[in-house]
Amino acid sequence: MNSVPTVLLIGVHAAVIPVIAGMWYYATPKFWEVGYMPTQPSTGFNHQIHAGKLGMDCRYCHTNVEDSWHANVPPVQTCFGCHEEGKLGPTATATTEKVQFIRDAYATDTPIPWRNIHVVPDYATFPHNAHVNAGVSCYTCHGAINNMPVVAQAESLSMGWCLDCHRNPEKNLVPKDKVTDLYWVQNEWFGKDASERVHEGMTPEALKDTLLRDPPDNCSACHF
């Protein structure tokens, strides 16, 4: 019995298939990017308390998200606006130790080096305002921020992930007045079947019709 061709055939497949499968699973932004959760300076910033429990609007701190290509992280003055000693009154639960680094930073006029989590590469341009104003909820790209004590990356931010939405935007659009209302978006909008989503007469299809233009999917839409 001539076993050489059989052995070669099985051997080559046994060597090549794991490599392909490994590349397919591991060599993706989905594997390497999702779940990125760096340790923030000092005691960090708890989104679960601020955006979730206290119900603060995202735009109280991230003031430029509707106006600028760049979604800003607030300066220390924004934090200090509430966390100045004695300002929140006796009912405030934040202990002095937890917020002391804010007061120190304010006193010495030094910025707090918050660590960036959601990074789009230099060769891709991402206008944040265009997306928020079109009705893409914070939730779609950043996940349930209002439930995160420490923020982690929720989506892969790969080019395929961008194009997935650009090609079928209606599945991710929400009514514009609800863009930052994360509880509502999760439960009342995305919690329902797409055919049942209605808010003040607006359906996903109707929302798509309100867009100034269809989301572009040519190269130079982002790479220029």
Place this chain on the structure above:
Amino acid sequence: MSAIQPDESLARRMHGLQPGEQPVARSTPLIPGTSDDGTLSEDTGKRAPCVLGDRSFEDVTNIVCGYAEAKMPKPWLAALTITSSIAALGTGMILYLIITGVGVWGLNNQVDWAWDITNFVFWIGIGHAGTLISAILCLLKQNWRTAVNRSAEAMTIFAVVCAGIFPGIHVGRVWFAWFLAPIPNSNGIWPNFRSPLLWDVFAVSTYATVSLLFWYMGMIPDVATLRDRAYMRLTKGVSRPMAIPMPIGNDIIVPQLPKPDQIRVLIYGIMSLGWRFSSRHWHRYEKAYLILAGISTPLVLSVHSIVSFDFATSIIPGWHTTIFPPYFVAGAVFGGFAMVLWLMIPLRLILPNFSDLLTKRHLENMAKILLLTGTMVGFAYGMEFFIAWYSGNEFEFSVFANNRVNPAKAPYWWAYWTMIFCNVATPQLFWFRKMRQNPLVIWIVASFVTVGMWFERFVIIVTSIHRAFLPGEWHMFFPTWVDILTFVGSCGIFMTLFLLFLKFLPVFALAELKVVMPQSHTHDDH
């Protein structure tokens, strides 16, 4: 191709074969006082012999396997030393390019394709001779092809290897070259299926795959011969595992250190895929060979047609012409045969035993093909120019007149006229029998043609794009030292691979050679 008669005397006497035993090359030509080896007779009633020197089947086997089993002659070693140094230089240049970026080449905003694509088209064109010889000449039952088909196919593979380097490295960020392949990816995009550059990827990779399969499949019986000869020598006891007797218990068996024959048995054994010379094996082999020849035949035409689409489907004057596909195919066969001749003639000197198998008739036949295809290429040059004038398209005519032909206006006029001289003028020598029967003349013409075919691609690419419609878009191309050494290095890679092929693989198709020998036609007299 017909049934192979088992060579009994060969099978019997293989047991007695010692490594290094080689037949001696005949030093005197068959016809005294001439340089004719007896194959150049013009007697039309007699077929020129394909194998000289009254060789037996066994002799032919010994000749072909001899170099793989014994030490190579000194000129081979000298040639390998030189070419492998050049290959190392080329590899260094490629690494330098990858590490530094394509800025080390002389490309600029106007001339954004230059030596890289010139070299690509040059090498891919050279590969065409192998497929033509192995596929089309096989289907046309041209017996003389048996002496050159294996080495021409090998040359094809190595030329495609060199061709593949250049598009791969010219993209700049080599690690993204996989974007060329239609692989589902996390970018959510596919290559542009409307672009001839993508068709080119498919054409060249199909061509490389089919050529490799054809070459390898044809080699299996001959590799099995090498395996069996090595195995016979081993079982004769030349190198047997050693047993050390132990006072208690079993003896310890010490396998001997790997000798060349043991390595040969292992590697040739795997490569020959269990070939046992059975009739059933031969039957399937011949069927598969014909099928592959059938698949390869359209590839001879398609590959270079699609390479020409890279240019012809663009709207650049000088590229946008319908004559490009046939013109490129003729040029590719022309350049390929020039390279076959350029390699075969020194091969007869470096490995003299092969000169009985590779006769002057073979060289003359290929010189005739060179004359034919060279004239076709010359016709294409003329027709291209004629259409540029006859079409009334002043932009296209300007590319020819002002960018290529006219020494007063075209800075690259010398490249155009070098091309014309090398490709159109020099092969005309082969109208004379004395010229096409003289290996030295053939070799010199083949060198000219190889240079000319490189210049043809340079002329097409650079002279067309170095001047766009506005004078502000006029720019010259000057190669840098990296450009030059990368091309020289690719020649080194090509020749190193070819020299290694001469040493380690069967250079002739044994079964096919034996079929064209007189012993296979014992009933010719009635």
